[in-house]
Amino acid sequence: MAYEYNQAPKEFDAQSAAFKKKHGNVDNLTDHIGQIKYDGVFCFINTDTMEARSRTGEVYQSVSHLIAECGQCFGPGWVVFMELYKFHTPHKAINGAARRQKPQPDLMGIVFDAVPVHRFNAKLDPTPYRQRLTDVTTRIFHSEKLATPIAYRRSDGKWTDLALKFKTHPTHACDGFILRDLDAEWTPGAAKNGEVIKVKPSLTLDLEVVAQHAEQRATKLGGYLTVTYNGVLSDVGSGLTQAMLNTILATMDGEWPFGSRTYVGTIAEIECLGITPDGKLREPRFKSFRFDTAAEEHKGD
Template identity: 30%
Template structure:
Protein backbone atom coordinates (compact mmCIF):
# COMPACT_ATOMS: atom_id res chain seq x y z
CA UNK A 1 0.00 0.00 0.00
CA UNK A 2 1.37 3.41 -0.97
CA UNK A 3 1.91 5.93 1.81
CA UNK A 4 1.42 9.66 1.81
CA UNK A 5 4.59 11.74 1.69
CA UNK A 6 2.74 14.93 2.62
CA UNK A 7 0.90 16.15 5.70
CA UNK A 8 -2.58 15.20 4.53
CA UNK A 9 -5.54 17.51 5.22
CA UNK A 10 -8.63 15.88 6.80
CA UNK A 11 -12.28 16.77 7.27
CA UNK A 12 -13.16 18.36 10.62
CA UNK A 13 -15.66 15.54 11.20
CA UNK A 14 -12.76 13.05 11.08
CA UNK A 15 -10.99 14.57 14.08
CA UNK A 16 -11.25 12.77 17.40
CA UNK A 17 -13.16 14.29 20.30
CA UNK A 18 -9.84 14.70 22.13
CA UNK A 19 -8.33 16.58 19.19
CA UNK A 20 -11.36 18.90 18.92
CA UNK A 21 -11.05 19.63 22.64
CA UNK A 22 -7.33 20.34 22.33
CA UNK A 23 -7.82 22.85 19.50
CA UNK A 24 -10.89 24.33 21.23
CA UNK A 25 -13.46 23.78 18.49
CA UNK A 26 -16.79 21.97 18.39
CA UNK A 27 -17.39 22.96 14.76
CA UNK A 28 -15.18 24.06 11.90
CA UNK A 29 -16.58 27.59 12.22
CA UNK A 30 -14.97 27.84 15.67
CA UNK A 31 -11.56 27.87 13.96
CA UNK A 32 -12.15 31.14 12.08
CA UNK A 33 -10.39 33.17 14.76
CA UNK A 34 -7.56 30.67 15.32
CA UNK A 35 -6.55 29.17 11.97
CA UNK A 36 -5.27 30.76 8.77
CA UNK A 37 -7.09 29.96 5.52
CA UNK A 38 -5.74 29.01 2.09
CA UNK A 39 -7.60 28.35 -1.13
CA UNK A 40 -7.95 24.64 -1.95
CA UNK A 41 -7.17 24.40 -5.64
CA UNK A 42 -8.83 21.33 -7.18
CA UNK A 43 -5.90 19.56 -8.78
CA UNK A 44 -3.24 17.02 -7.81
CA UNK A 45 -0.98 17.31 -4.78
CA UNK A 46 2.60 17.77 -5.98
CA UNK A 47 6.09 17.66 -4.47
CA UNK A 48 8.97 19.40 -6.24
CA UNK A 49 12.40 18.65 -4.82
CA UNK A 50 14.95 21.37 -5.63
CA UNK A 51 18.33 19.61 -5.40
CA UNK A 52 20.76 22.20 -6.80
CA UNK A 53 20.96 24.90 -9.45
CA UNK A 54 20.41 22.43 -12.30
CA UNK A 55 18.43 19.53 -10.89
CA UNK A 56 14.93 18.92 -9.58
CA UNK A 57 12.61 15.95 -9.12
CA UNK A 58 8.81 16.01 -9.15
CA UNK A 59 6.57 13.50 -7.38
CA UNK A 60 2.94 12.87 -6.59
CA UNK A 61 2.02 12.83 -2.91
CA UNK A 62 2.31 9.03 -2.92
CA UNK A 63 5.80 9.04 -4.45
CA UNK A 64 5.20 8.43 -8.17
CA UNK A 65 7.53 10.35 -10.48
CA UNK A 66 5.77 13.10 -12.43
CA UNK A 67 7.00 13.71 -15.98
CA UNK A 68 4.44 16.27 -17.17
CA UNK A 69 5.70 19.31 -15.23
CA UNK A 70 9.38 19.85 -16.05
CA UNK A 71 8.52 23.43 -17.01
CA UNK A 72 7.36 23.95 -13.42
CA UNK A 73 10.59 22.49 -12.04
CA UNK A 74 12.68 24.79 -14.22
CA UNK A 75 10.65 27.80 -13.14
CA UNK A 76 11.16 26.94 -9.47
CA UNK A 77 14.92 26.54 -9.98
CA UNK A 78 14.93 30.10 -11.27
CA UNK A 79 12.76 31.47 -8.45
CA UNK A 80 14.89 29.82 -5.74
CA UNK A 81 18.20 30.46 -7.49
CA UNK A 82 19.69 32.68 -4.80
CA UNK A 83 18.99 30.15 -2.01
CA UNK A 84 20.19 27.23 -4.12
CA UNK A 85 23.44 29.08 -4.80
CA UNK A 86 23.99 29.13 -1.04
CA UNK A 87 23.62 25.36 -0.89
CA UNK A 88 20.04 25.14 0.37
CA UNK A 89 17.72 22.36 -0.81
CA UNK A 90 13.94 22.39 -0.63
CA UNK A 91 10.74 20.42 -1.08
CA UNK A 92 8.17 22.79 -2.56
CA UNK A 93 4.62 21.60 -1.92
CA UNK A 94 1.73 22.66 -4.12
CA UNK A 95 -1.25 21.72 -6.24
CA UNK A 96 -0.90 20.92 -9.93
CA UNK A 97 -3.73 22.89 -11.48
CA UNK A 98 -4.80 24.57 -14.71
CA UNK A 99 -6.95 27.68 -14.75
CA UNK A 100 -10.28 27.09 -16.45
CA UNK A 101 -9.78 23.31 -16.59
CA UNK A 102 -11.82 20.81 -14.53
CA UNK A 103 -9.92 18.63 -12.06
CA UNK A 104 -10.61 15.45 -13.99
CA UNK A 105 -8.86 16.73 -17.11
CA UNK A 106 -5.99 18.30 -15.17
CA UNK A 107 -5.49 15.01 -13.32
CA UNK A 108 -5.17 13.19 -16.64
CA UNK A 109 -2.59 15.70 -17.82
CA UNK A 110 -0.70 15.35 -14.55
CA UNK A 111 -0.21 11.60 -15.12
CA UNK A 112 1.05 11.90 -18.69
CA UNK A 113 4.62 10.80 -19.47
CA UNK A 114 5.27 13.88 -21.58
CA UNK A 115 5.32 17.65 -20.98
CA UNK A 116 1.95 19.38 -20.49
CA UNK A 117 2.77 23.11 -20.48
CA UNK A 118 -0.81 24.04 -19.52
CA UNK A 119 -0.24 22.70 -16.00
CA UNK A 120 0.53 25.25 -13.30
CA UNK A 121 1.58 24.93 -9.68
CA UNK A 122 -0.15 26.73 -6.80
CA UNK A 123 2.53 26.54 -4.08
CA UNK A 124 1.34 26.46 -0.47
CA UNK A 125 4.17 25.16 1.72
CA UNK A 126 7.96 24.88 1.79
CA UNK A 127 10.04 22.32 3.67
CA UNK A 128 13.82 22.04 3.96
CA UNK A 129 14.63 18.95 1.91
CA UNK A 130 16.41 17.21 4.79
CA UNK A 131 13.36 17.70 7.01
CA UNK A 132 11.06 16.47 4.24
CA UNK A 133 13.08 13.29 3.77
CA UNK A 134 13.03 12.76 7.55
CA UNK A 135 9.23 13.16 7.58
CA UNK A 136 9.08 16.06 10.04
CA UNK A 137 9.84 19.77 10.16
CA UNK A 138 9.72 21.61 13.48
CA UNK A 139 9.41 25.01 11.80
CA UNK A 140 5.85 26.38 12.28
CA UNK A 141 3.67 26.83 9.22
CA UNK A 142 3.69 30.63 9.48
CA UNK A 143 7.49 30.67 9.18
CA UNK A 144 7.51 28.17 6.29
CA UNK A 145 4.91 30.18 4.37
CA UNK A 146 6.80 33.43 4.97
CA UNK A 147 9.96 31.89 3.48
CA UNK A 148 7.98 30.52 0.54
CA UNK A 149 6.44 33.92 -0.13
CA UNK A 150 9.87 35.57 -0.38
CA UNK A 151 10.55 33.52 -3.51
CA UNK A 152 7.06 33.36 -5.06
CA UNK A 153 5.29 36.60 -4.07
CA UNK A 154 3.91 38.72 -6.90
CA UNK A 155 2.73 35.97 -9.26
CA UNK A 156 -0.92 35.13 -9.91
CA UNK A 157 -3.17 32.42 -11.35
CA UNK A 158 -2.04 33.26 -14.88
CA UNK A 159 1.58 32.30 -14.11
CA UNK A 160 3.28 28.91 -14.30
CA UNK A 161 4.07 29.03 -10.57
CA UNK A 162 2.17 31.21 -8.11
CA UNK A 163 1.73 31.56 -4.37
CA UNK A 164 -1.48 30.18 -2.89
CA UNK A 165 -3.21 33.10 -1.10
CA UNK A 166 -3.26 33.07 2.69
CA UNK A 167 -5.80 34.82 4.91
CA UNK A 168 -4.93 35.25 8.56
CA UNK A 169 -7.19 34.11 11.39
CA UNK A 170 -10.00 36.53 12.12
CA UNK A 171 -9.92 38.18 8.66
CA UNK A 172 -11.99 35.91 6.40
CA UNK A 173 -15.27 35.19 8.21
CA UNK A 174 -16.89 31.76 8.37
CA UNK A 175 -14.69 29.16 6.63
CA UNK A 176 -17.67 27.25 5.21
CA UNK A 177 -18.99 30.41 3.58
CA UNK A 178 -15.57 30.95 2.01
CA UNK A 179 -15.56 27.34 0.77
CA UNK A 180 -19.02 27.79 -0.74
CA UNK A 181 -17.97 30.95 -2.60
CA UNK A 182 -14.82 29.34 -3.95
CA UNK A 183 -16.62 26.26 -5.24
CA UNK A 184 -19.22 28.51 -6.87
CA UNK A 185 -16.49 29.58 -9.30
CA UNK A 186 -17.00 26.24 -11.08
CA UNK A 187 -14.46 25.07 -13.65
CA UNK A 188 -13.55 28.69 -14.39
CA UNK A 189 -11.11 28.54 -11.48
CA UNK A 190 -11.59 24.96 -10.22
CA UNK A 191 -11.53 25.22 -6.44
CA UNK A 192 -12.36 22.40 -4.02
CA UNK A 193 -13.14 24.52 -0.97
CA UNK A 194 -10.56 25.89 1.47
CA UNK A 195 -7.81 24.65 3.77
CA UNK A 196 -7.49 25.77 7.39
CA UNK A 197 -3.94 25.84 8.76
CA UNK A 198 -2.77 26.09 12.34
CA UNK A 199 -0.11 28.81 11.96
CA UNK A 200 1.95 27.34 14.82
CA UNK A 201 1.80 23.72 13.62
CA UNK A 202 4.86 21.74 12.64
CA UNK A 203 4.89 19.61 9.48
CA UNK A 204 4.63 15.82 9.64
CA UNK A 205 4.27 13.37 6.77
CA UNK A 206 1.09 11.31 6.92
CA UNK A 207 -2.45 11.96 8.16
CA UNK A 208 -3.48 15.36 9.45
CA UNK A 209 -5.54 13.77 12.23
CA UNK A 210 -3.55 15.97 14.62
CA UNK A 211 -5.74 18.90 13.53
CA UNK A 212 -2.94 20.90 11.89
CA UNK A 213 -4.52 20.91 8.41
CA UNK A 214 -8.30 20.81 7.98
CA UNK A 215 -10.43 20.79 4.82
CA UNK A 216 -13.44 23.09 4.53
CA UNK A 217 -15.73 21.86 1.76
CA UNK A 218 -19.33 22.86 1.03
CA UNK A 219 -20.40 19.25 0.56
CA UNK A 220 -19.10 16.20 2.28
CA UNK A 221 -16.89 14.07 0.08
CA UNK A 222 -15.60 10.59 0.74
CA UNK A 223 -12.84 8.63 -0.95
CA UNK A 224 -14.16 5.06 -1.25
CA UNK A 225 -12.95 1.82 -2.77
CA UNK A 226 -14.66 0.86 -6.03
CA UNK A 227 -15.93 -2.73 -5.82
CA UNK A 228 -18.26 -2.97 -8.84
CA UNK A 229 -20.88 -1.39 -11.03
CA UNK A 230 -24.61 -1.88 -11.58
CA UNK A 231 -26.40 -1.70 -14.91
CA UNK A 232 -28.56 1.34 -15.41
CA UNK A 233 -32.08 1.74 -16.69
CA UNK A 234 -33.57 3.70 -19.58
CA UNK A 235 -30.83 5.56 -21.45
CA UNK A 236 -28.23 3.85 -19.26
CA UNK A 237 -29.37 0.28 -19.95
CA UNK A 238 -26.36 -1.70 -21.11
CA UNK A 239 -23.92 0.61 -19.35
CA UNK A 240 -23.07 1.79 -15.81
CA UNK A 241 -26.04 3.07 -13.86
CA UNK A 242 -24.44 3.19 -10.42
CA UNK A 243 -20.94 2.64 -9.09
CA UNK A 244 -20.69 0.38 -6.05
CA UNK A 245 -18.14 1.53 -3.46
CA UNK A 246 -17.10 0.67 0.08
CA UNK A 247 -15.94 2.56 3.15
CA UNK A 248 -12.92 1.15 4.97
CA UNK A 249 -15.36 -0.30 7.54
CA UNK A 250 -17.13 -2.28 4.79
CA UNK A 251 -20.24 -0.10 4.49
CA UNK A 252 -21.43 -0.21 0.89
CA UNK A 253 -22.53 2.82 -1.10
CA UNK A 254 -24.12 3.07 -4.54
CA UNK A 255 -23.76 6.35 -6.43
CA UNK A 256 -24.69 7.49 -9.92
CA UNK A 257 -22.68 10.06 -11.83
CA UNK A 258 -20.03 10.61 -14.48
CA UNK A 259 -20.16 11.31 -18.19
CA UNK A 260 -21.62 8.83 -20.70
CA UNK A 261 -18.08 8.00 -21.85
CA UNK A 262 -16.93 7.31 -18.28
CA UNK A 263 -19.97 5.16 -17.59
CA UNK A 264 -19.29 3.08 -20.72
CA UNK A 265 -15.61 2.65 -19.90
CA UNK A 266 -16.38 1.46 -16.37
CA UNK A 267 -18.95 -0.98 -17.74
CA UNK A 268 -16.57 -2.38 -20.36
CA UNK A 269 -13.51 -2.47 -18.08
CA UNK A 270 -14.93 -3.12 -14.62
CA UNK A 271 -11.99 -5.25 -13.49
CA UNK A 272 -9.57 -2.38 -14.17
CA UNK A 273 -11.50 -0.11 -11.82
CA UNK A 274 -11.94 -2.60 -8.97
CA UNK A 275 -9.92 -1.57 -5.92
CA UNK A 276 -9.28 1.96 -7.13
CA UNK A 277 -10.47 4.99 -5.17
CA UNK A 278 -13.56 6.93 -6.26
CA UNK A 279 -14.77 10.25 -4.89
CA UNK A 280 -18.40 10.48 -3.76
CA UNK A 281 -20.07 13.75 -2.74
CA UNK A 282 -23.18 13.87 -0.58
CA UNK A 283 -25.17 16.09 1.74
CA UNK A 284 -24.46 14.00 4.83
CA UNK A 285 -23.70 10.54 6.13
CA UNK A 286 -26.66 9.12 8.00
CA UNK A 287 -26.42 7.15 11.29
CA UNK A 288 -27.08 3.98 9.27
CA UNK A 289 -23.88 4.62 7.32
CA UNK A 290 -25.76 5.46 4.13
CA UNK A 291 -25.10 8.68 2.25
CA UNK A 292 -27.76 11.26 1.56
CA UNK A 293 -27.96 12.09 -2.15
CA UNK A 294 -24.63 10.50 -3.16
CA UNK A 295 -23.04 11.51 -6.45
CA UNK A 296 -20.06 9.74 -8.02
CA UNK A 297 -17.50 12.43 -8.90
CA UNK A 298 -14.90 10.24 -10.56
CA UNK A 299 -11.77 8.19 -9.96
CA UNK A 300 -9.09 9.92 -7.88
CA UNK A 301 -5.78 8.72 -9.29
CA UNK A 302 -3.85 10.60 -6.59
CA UNK A 303 -5.50 8.77 -3.68
CA UNK A 304 -4.94 5.27 -2.30
CA UNK A 305 -6.89 4.97 0.97
CA UNK A 306 -10.64 4.58 1.49
CA UNK A 307 -12.36 6.64 4.20
Protein backbone atom coordinates in the same frame (compact mmCIF):
# COMPACT_ATOMS: atom_id res chain seq x y z
CA MET B 1 1.20 5.09 0.80
CA ALA B 2 -0.97 8.05 -0.19
CA TYR B 3 0.10 10.04 2.89
CA GLU B 4 3.76 9.01 2.96
CA TYR B 5 4.98 12.28 1.46
CA ASN B 6 2.40 14.96 2.14
CA GLN B 7 0.65 16.47 5.14
CA ALA B 8 -2.90 15.46 4.28
CA PRO B 9 -5.96 17.49 5.34
CA LYS B 10 -8.79 15.76 7.18
CA GLU B 11 -12.21 17.06 8.18
CA PHE B 12 -12.81 18.47 11.66
CA ASP B 13 -14.67 15.30 12.69
CA ALA B 14 -11.53 13.25 11.91
CA GLN B 15 -9.31 15.28 14.24
CA SER B 16 -8.29 13.98 17.67
CA ALA B 17 -10.85 13.85 20.47
CA ALA B 18 -8.84 16.38 22.48
CA PHE B 19 -8.77 18.85 19.59
CA LYS B 20 -12.51 18.53 18.95
CA LYS B 21 -13.31 18.92 22.65
CA LYS B 22 -11.18 22.05 22.90
CA HIS B 23 -12.64 23.82 19.86
CA GLY B 24 -16.19 22.45 19.50
CA ASN B 25 -16.59 23.02 15.76
CA VAL B 26 -14.60 24.19 12.78
CA ASP B 27 -16.05 27.73 12.80
CA ASN B 28 -14.53 28.32 16.25
CA LEU B 29 -10.98 28.12 14.85
CA THR B 30 -9.71 31.70 14.89
CA ASP B 31 -5.95 31.07 14.75
CA HIS B 32 -6.02 29.26 11.41
CA ILE B 33 -5.69 30.66 7.91
CA GLY B 34 -8.07 29.59 5.14
CA GLN B 35 -6.87 28.66 1.65
CA ILE B 36 -8.69 27.75 -1.53
CA LYS B 37 -7.84 24.22 -2.64
CA TYR B 38 -7.61 24.46 -6.40
CA ASP B 39 -9.05 21.59 -8.40
CA GLY B 40 -5.71 20.37 -9.70
CA VAL B 41 -3.24 17.56 -9.04
CA PHE B 42 -0.94 17.26 -6.01
CA CYS B 43 2.78 17.29 -6.73
CA PHE B 44 6.01 17.75 -4.80
CA ILE B 45 9.34 18.77 -6.32
CA ASN B 46 12.74 17.92 -4.83
CA THR B 47 15.33 20.51 -5.87
CA ASP B 48 18.20 18.15 -5.02
CA THR B 49 17.09 15.27 -7.25
CA MET B 50 15.27 17.68 -9.60
CA GLU B 51 12.27 15.35 -9.74
CA ALA B 52 8.53 15.93 -9.49
CA ARG B 53 6.39 13.23 -7.90
CA SER B 54 2.75 12.49 -7.10
CA ARG B 55 1.35 11.82 -3.63
CA THR B 56 2.07 8.11 -4.22
CA GLY B 57 5.61 8.68 -5.48
CA GLU B 58 4.93 8.46 -9.23
CA VAL B 59 7.44 10.53 -11.23
CA TYR B 60 5.93 13.28 -13.37
CA GLN B 61 7.63 13.82 -16.74
CA SER B 62 5.33 16.70 -17.67
CA VAL B 63 6.54 19.55 -15.47
CA SER B 64 10.23 20.04 -16.26
CA HIS B 65 9.53 23.79 -16.47
CA LEU B 66 8.24 23.82 -12.88
CA ILE B 67 11.20 21.75 -11.67
CA ALA B 68 13.53 24.32 -13.22
CA GLU B 69 11.48 27.18 -11.73
CA CYS B 70 11.65 25.67 -8.24
CA GLY B 71 15.40 25.24 -8.66
CA GLN B 72 15.66 28.91 -9.59
CA CYS B 73 13.41 30.19 -6.78
CA PHE B 74 14.46 27.90 -3.93
CA GLY B 75 17.91 26.63 -4.87
CA PRO B 76 19.10 23.14 -3.90
CA GLY B 77 17.98 21.38 -0.76
CA TRP B 78 14.21 21.94 -0.82
CA VAL B 79 11.00 19.96 -1.22
CA VAL B 80 8.23 22.15 -2.62
CA PHE B 81 4.57 21.12 -2.32
CA MET B 82 2.06 22.34 -4.88
CA GLU B 83 -1.12 21.75 -6.82
CA LEU B 84 -0.57 21.43 -10.57
CA TYR B 85 -3.18 23.68 -12.10
CA LYS B 86 -4.43 25.43 -15.23
CA PHE B 87 -7.12 28.10 -15.11
CA HIS B 88 -10.43 27.48 -16.89
CA THR B 89 -9.56 23.80 -17.33
CA PRO B 90 -11.50 20.81 -15.92
CA HIS B 91 -9.73 18.61 -13.38
CA LYS B 92 -9.84 15.63 -15.75
CA ALA B 93 -7.83 17.54 -18.35
CA ILE B 94 -5.31 18.77 -15.76
CA ASN B 95 -4.89 15.24 -14.43
CA GLY B 96 -4.32 13.92 -17.94
CA ALA B 97 -1.77 16.60 -18.74
CA ALA B 98 0.16 15.95 -15.52
CA ARG B 99 0.58 12.27 -16.41
CA ARG B 100 1.75 12.77 -19.97
CA GLN B 101 5.29 11.68 -20.78
CA LYS B 102 6.26 15.00 -22.33
CA PRO B 103 6.40 18.60 -21.07
CA GLN B 104 3.12 20.43 -20.50
CA PRO B 105 4.27 24.06 -20.21
CA ASP B 106 0.73 25.36 -19.65
CA LEU B 107 0.61 23.76 -16.19
CA MET B 108 1.40 26.10 -13.30
CA GLY B 109 2.11 25.34 -9.66
CA ILE B 110 0.00 26.61 -6.74
CA VAL B 111 2.62 26.31 -3.97
CA PHE B 112 1.26 25.90 -0.45
CA ASP B 113 4.30 24.65 1.50
CA ALA B 114 8.02 23.90 1.32
CA VAL B 115 10.48 22.24 3.70
CA PRO B 116 14.24 21.60 3.57
CA VAL B 117 15.17 18.19 2.15
CA HIS B 118 16.86 17.00 5.35
CA ARG B 119 13.71 17.77 7.35
CA PHE B 120 11.55 16.12 4.69
CA ASN B 121 13.68 12.99 5.05
CA ALA B 122 13.41 13.20 8.85
CA LYS B 123 9.61 13.56 8.48
CA LEU B 124 9.58 16.61 10.73
CA ASP B 125 10.04 20.33 10.21
CA PRO B 126 9.34 22.23 13.46
CA THR B 127 9.24 25.58 11.64
CA PRO B 128 5.75 27.11 12.15
CA TYR B 129 3.58 27.22 9.06
CA ARG B 130 3.36 31.02 9.15
CA GLN B 131 7.14 31.19 8.70
CA ARG B 132 7.18 28.50 6.01
CA LEU B 133 4.42 30.27 4.05
CA THR B 134 6.17 33.64 4.34
CA ASP B 135 9.35 32.06 3.02
CA VAL B 136 7.49 30.47 0.09
CA THR B 137 5.76 33.74 -0.77
CA THR B 138 9.04 35.65 -0.73
CA ARG B 139 10.87 33.11 -2.88
CA ILE B 140 8.26 32.86 -5.64
CA PHE B 141 7.14 36.49 -5.59
CA HIS B 142 8.47 37.26 -9.09
CA SER B 143 7.66 33.89 -10.65
CA GLU B 144 5.20 33.68 -13.54
CA LYS B 145 4.85 29.90 -13.18
CA LEU B 146 4.38 29.55 -9.42
CA ALA B 147 1.83 31.20 -7.11
CA THR B 148 0.48 30.78 -3.59
CA PRO B 149 -3.20 30.01 -2.84
CA ILE B 150 -5.60 32.86 -2.14
CA ALA B 151 -5.82 33.09 1.65
CA TYR B 152 -8.57 34.16 4.06
CA ARG B 153 -8.87 35.07 7.74
CA ARG B 154 -11.72 34.14 10.06
CA SER B 155 -12.80 37.80 9.94
CA ASP B 156 -13.69 37.26 6.26
CA GLY B 157 -16.62 35.04 7.28
CA LYS B 158 -17.50 31.69 8.80
CA TRP B 159 -15.24 28.96 7.46
CA THR B 160 -18.21 26.80 6.48
CA ASP B 161 -19.80 29.71 4.59
CA LEU B 162 -16.58 30.35 2.69
CA ALA B 163 -16.27 26.65 1.88
CA LEU B 164 -19.80 26.63 0.49
CA LYS B 165 -19.11 29.79 -1.50
CA PHE B 166 -16.15 28.24 -3.27
CA LYS B 167 -17.79 24.85 -3.73
CA THR B 168 -20.63 26.49 -5.63
CA HIS B 169 -18.51 29.10 -7.44
CA PRO B 170 -19.52 29.27 -11.13
CA THR B 171 -15.93 28.78 -12.32
CA HIS B 172 -15.76 25.34 -10.62
CA ALA B 173 -12.08 26.14 -10.02
CA CYS B 174 -12.05 24.95 -6.42
CA ASP B 175 -11.84 21.46 -4.99
CA GLY B 176 -12.43 22.56 -1.43
CA PHE B 177 -11.40 24.92 1.32
CA ILE B 178 -8.46 24.19 3.62
CA LEU B 179 -7.59 25.57 7.06
CA ARG B 180 -3.97 25.62 8.21
CA ASP B 181 -2.75 26.17 11.75
CA LEU B 182 -0.23 29.00 11.48
CA ASP B 183 1.76 27.57 14.40
CA ALA B 184 1.81 23.96 13.16
CA GLU B 185 4.98 22.07 12.33
CA TRP B 186 5.24 19.93 9.21
CA THR B 187 4.90 16.16 9.40
CA PRO B 188 3.69 13.79 6.67
CA GLY B 189 0.50 11.80 7.13
CA ALA B 190 -3.13 12.50 7.92
CA ALA B 191 -3.50 15.60 10.08
CA LYS B 192 -5.09 14.77 13.44
CA ASN B 193 -4.37 17.78 15.64
CA GLY B 194 -5.73 20.58 13.50
CA GLU B 195 -2.58 21.17 11.45
CA VAL B 196 -4.52 21.02 8.17
CA ILE B 197 -8.31 20.75 8.06
CA LYS B 198 -10.60 20.21 5.11
CA VAL B 199 -13.70 22.32 5.72
CA LYS B 200 -17.00 20.65 4.93
CA PRO B 201 -19.24 23.30 3.34
CA SER B 202 -22.60 23.83 4.96
CA LEU B 203 -25.63 26.06 4.69
CA THR B 204 -27.98 26.53 7.65
CA LEU B 205 -31.60 27.47 7.00
CA ASP B 206 -34.70 27.97 9.17
CA LEU B 207 -37.50 26.26 7.24
CA GLU B 208 -41.16 25.45 7.80
CA VAL B 209 -42.09 21.82 8.35
CA VAL B 210 -45.01 20.96 6.06
CA ALA B 211 -45.24 17.19 6.58
CA GLN B 212 -43.83 14.35 8.68
CA HIS B 213 -43.56 10.58 8.39
CA ALA B 214 -42.37 7.67 10.54
CA GLU B 215 -42.43 3.91 10.18
CA GLN B 216 -41.15 0.83 11.96
CA ARG B 217 -38.15 -0.70 10.21
CA ALA B 218 -36.18 -3.87 10.90
CA THR B 219 -34.41 -2.77 14.08
CA LYS B 220 -35.56 0.79 14.73
CA LEU B 221 -37.82 3.57 13.56
CA GLY B 222 -37.19 5.51 10.38
CA GLY B 223 -38.79 8.64 9.05
CA TYR B 224 -38.40 12.24 8.02
CA LEU B 225 -39.67 15.80 8.19
CA THR B 226 -40.62 17.52 4.95
CA VAL B 227 -39.57 21.17 4.71
CA THR B 228 -40.07 23.79 2.01
CA TYR B 229 -37.42 26.06 0.53
CA ASN B 230 -38.31 28.43 -2.31
CA GLY B 231 -41.42 26.35 -2.89
CA VAL B 232 -39.46 23.09 -3.32
CA LEU B 233 -40.00 20.23 -0.86
CA SER B 234 -37.14 18.27 0.71
CA ASP B 235 -37.30 15.31 3.10
CA VAL B 236 -34.95 15.49 6.09
CA GLY B 237 -34.28 12.23 7.93
CA SER B 238 -30.73 12.65 9.18
CA GLY B 239 -30.50 14.04 12.71
CA LEU B 240 -33.95 12.91 13.90
CA THR B 241 -33.87 11.04 17.21
CA GLN B 242 -35.78 7.86 17.97
CA ALA B 243 -37.81 9.82 20.55
CA MET B 244 -38.90 12.30 17.88
CA LEU B 245 -39.76 9.50 15.48
CA ASN B 246 -41.84 7.80 18.18
CA THR B 247 -44.00 10.90 18.60
CA ILE B 248 -44.38 11.17 14.82
CA LEU B 249 -45.23 7.48 14.50
CA ALA B 250 -48.12 7.92 16.92
CA THR B 251 -49.77 10.33 14.48
CA MET B 252 -49.74 7.83 11.60
CA ASP B 253 -52.89 6.01 10.50
CA GLY B 254 -53.53 2.84 12.48
CA GLU B 255 -51.30 3.81 15.40
CA TRP B 256 -52.34 4.58 18.96
CA PRO B 257 -52.32 8.39 19.31
CA PHE B 258 -50.97 8.44 22.87
CA GLY B 259 -47.83 10.59 23.12
CA SER B 260 -48.28 11.78 19.56
CA ARG B 261 -46.97 15.10 18.36
CA THR B 262 -47.06 16.95 15.08
CA TYR B 263 -44.20 19.18 14.05
CA VAL B 264 -46.07 20.49 11.01
CA GLY B 265 -46.10 24.28 11.08
CA THR B 266 -43.00 24.58 13.24
CA ILE B 267 -39.66 25.98 12.12
CA ALA B 268 -36.76 23.55 11.83
CA GLU B 269 -33.12 24.56 11.68
CA ILE B 270 -31.68 22.50 8.82
CA GLU B 271 -28.04 22.17 7.83
CA CYS B 272 -27.22 21.11 4.28
CA LEU B 273 -24.41 21.14 1.73
CA GLY B 274 -26.05 23.73 -0.47
CA ILE B 275 -28.87 23.46 -2.99
CA THR B 276 -29.15 20.99 -5.90
CA PRO B 277 -29.85 22.26 -9.44
CA ASP B 278 -33.52 21.29 -9.04
CA GLY B 279 -33.84 23.37 -5.86
CA LYS B 280 -33.70 20.64 -3.20
CA LEU B 281 -31.49 20.69 -0.11
CA ARG B 282 -28.27 18.74 -0.64
CA GLU B 283 -27.65 16.17 2.13
CA PRO B 284 -29.91 17.92 4.67
CA ARG B 285 -29.61 17.26 8.40
CA PHE B 286 -31.99 18.33 11.18
CA LYS B 287 -30.33 20.40 13.90
CA SER B 288 -33.11 21.79 16.12
CA PHE B 289 -36.52 23.43 16.25
CA ARG B 290 -36.79 27.22 16.36
CA PHE B 291 -39.85 27.74 18.51
CA ASP B 292 -38.94 31.42 18.92
CA THR B 293 -39.25 32.09 15.18
CA ALA B 294 -42.39 32.82 13.19
CA ALA B 295 -43.16 30.35 10.42
CA GLU B 296 -44.15 32.97 7.90
CA GLU B 297 -40.64 34.45 7.98
CA HIS B 298 -39.05 31.27 6.67
CA LYS B 299 -41.31 29.75 4.05
CA GLY B 300 -38.58 30.47 1.53
CA ASP B 301 -40.87 31.40 -1.36
